[in-house]
Amino acid sequence: MFFASAAPSALLMGFLFVLPTIFFSCTLVSAIPFSELIYPNFTGSYLQFIDASGAFLLSRNGTYKAAICNPDAQQINFYLCVVHVASNAMIWSANRNQPFSEAGNIYLTSKGITIVNGTGNEVWSALPNQSSVNALLLSEMGNLVLVDRANVSLWESFHNPTDTIVIGQHLPVGTSLFSAVSASDLSTGDYQLGLTSSDAILQWNGQTYWKLSMDTRAYTVSGYMVEFMTINRTGLYLFGSNGSVVIQVALVSADFQIAKLDASGKFTVSSFSNGKWNREFLGPSDSCRLPFVCGRIGQCSDNSASNTPSCSCPSNFHLSSPNSNTCAPIDGSFALFSACNSSNNGSQVNSSAASYLTIGYGYDYFSNDFSQQLNYGLNLSVCQEVCSGDCSCFGVFYENSSGSCYKIENKLGSVILSTNSENDLLGYIKVVAAASTNFNGNNNSGDQSQKLPVVALILLPAAACCGLIAIGFVWLRRRRISKLGEVKLGQPNSPSSEELDAFHIPGLPRRFDYKELEVATDNFKTHIGSGGFGAVYKGILPDKTVVAVKKITNLGIQGKRDFCTEIAVIGNIHHVNLVKLKGFCAQGRARLLVYEYMNRGSLDRILFGTGPVLEWQERFNIALGTARGLAYLHSGCEQKIIHCDIKPENILLHDQFQAKISDFGLSKLLSPEQSSLFTTMRGTRGYLAPEWLTNSAISEKTDVYSFGMVLLELVSGRKNCLLRTQSHSLEDDSSGSHSSSSSGSGLVYFPLFALEMHEQGKYLELADPRLENRVTSQEVERMIRVALCCAHEEPSLRPNMVAVVGMLEGRIPFCQPRVESLNFLRFYGRRFTEASVIGEENGSNNAILYSQANAFLTSAAGGSYRAVSYMSSQQVSGPR
Known part of the structure; x- marks a missing residue:
């Protein structure tokens, strides 16, 4: 064994045993460290070996030393340690959790090693009970070993790292x-x-x-x-x-x-x-993956320039004190949740009474990649309820695309500002109501805290009366200003806007001045789009940021406070597949929204235009991104948002054809007098779900239907109402519809054509011919099956958007379209054909045919569809 050659000379050993007090009787006299071995009845202290930097034992070649160390040269905590001499690197310490002072001692006896502090109390020991200790050895590898007389190891520092x-x-x-x-x-x-x-x-x-x-x-x-x-x-x-x-x-x-x-x-x-x-x-x-790199709730972002993490606090939080590494809620009425069985200002924390503050979208947490998700397909409220009932849970991260819920457990660490464009996590931190402060500053106020001085009993009613008078005066004054402002209500800087500027709603995005946006857009010069709510203009802010400015012209007379409250909701919604709201303007009746600029424009221009064809993978990515955005709106937000107008025009594209949904949440801005226009305003022909036309209840499944229609258009590269030949072959015309070279051409309702090809298994018939065989039948089938499932007549049969995301990603099995719930497409198709025949008899061109058929289809469905929608398949589709 490697211990055999370690015995010192007999003369030296006799000297050590006979005269131990010569070496250790005075702590002010420094001692020379031993080489490789020391024997029982050894006593040492820091002051004895101070000239040798606390070392009392060296390995044979002096590579390592056993020493009494005081790390960082502090004079408080001392440890028995092993140190690599050349680098001065400490590789092991004995009493790490119980340091001793410089007056402490180390004893080696036949029982083992013992360390006592200055008062004589034991702080650490290694006392093997197999046999008596013969020596303490420090090997050339840095292993501190207790051996018996046969050089058998009884205890090793290597075994106690x-x-x-x-x-x-x-x-x-x-x-x-x-x-x-x-x-x-x-x-x-x-x-x-x-x-x-x-x-x-x-x-x-x-x-x-x-x-x-x-x-x-x-x-x-x-x-x-x-x-x-x-x-x-x-x-x-x-x-x-x-x-x-x-x-x-x-x-x-x-x-x-x-x-x-x-x-x-x-x-x-x-x-x-x-x-x-x-x-x-x-x-x-990645330093941001360190759990506590930025402290509690600290936001870590990678600073590539300095290769060091950058720390701050996420939204809704700020540093609790200037020198603190803990972020606390900005709203002082909340405090971070403390673990169960701990006290919060003397009161027990009740986990079930917890609330949640969002840290926004785009964050990650170090444990999410390793935690077992609670379940698949949960909604946000259930995810939070699970955490609320768990004493060890400090918050949750909710994955919108899958409905997965991840708990923050045991202790709350830093959060990571994610750079992953696929990240659709939303973080929520558990908080509780902050403990109220005792007015008297003590808990022994007794009856005095409940008694008021006599003068207070007189003054308080008087003060209340004065307050009521003042409130009445202010109300009358504001009413007068409001009436004066109605004369110039259409101007941004009317007197009513001055009155309405005197409030603040927390959580609002940046507030722009009307003149500021007027300058940014060069007096609204560059028109880049329009929609149900108004026109969109390109603008450049003073910091050179390119933005899209939407002038809302169809909002109606709505209070500024209501508008701002809704904008606060929309402004706090962040998802990689939703167009980001950068700010707003509300002056007088002027209502403008400032969005991030999407440099590739809307999907309809690229999909139906004459430019380069979208490749299949690009189409798939657009479909998946749109699905993820909708899943977030439906189940990832604190307040569910139904878009109500999903169509290619409202799907904007950024670099790498990243899809982002626009106009989400704006339906909430409709004024009461516009409620009768809700169907017309928030739906678009060709994408309207059957429930719109039959006055049934509107839910998030309405968006699912519209998404299914968009999927069909992504597959075919055509609008869902188009032209075909008698042989079902489809060709483009210059108008963006599709025409036939045959004289027997007529309009066809493409969703019905997709259903028929699905029934026959001819999926490649549905693919955009411009792809020229660069897509497989299996790839088309996957999209078509998802699209048809989304288009089911009964909303309850349509999958939710979380499930749609799972199907597109391949994480859950594809659904099987139910033909009995798709037979209404045959009715739609027959109505569409009737419109085609009428148009052709009147000599209409293709563009007029398309418009007439679409209008006829919508009106016919709204009037007569209800009467036939629940007929049998044979009644609806006729003999087959």
């Missing part, structure tokens, strides 16, 4: 590294590196935030079960049975390598050569 392992040391499954609190406080911190049967993982308060196998430099060699982790001159390894490598990380060759879990939670492998450190490996490589 702290935060570091070195070359030759094994970290077996069941053993962990724990970080220190700081460089000067070696107490056990919150971070842990442990081993599972297949990986090495980092955890913070029991929550995983990194795995070795995730790193791009980690190479998985085999599938054996992991037994231990080790490090050598050229690599970091996870070993399995029979010496098989499970995972390997190659390193630059060096004689001294250490793997350390530092106080911040980073796992690093570093080498030391030529007097300097070189970092060979780091996990996680």
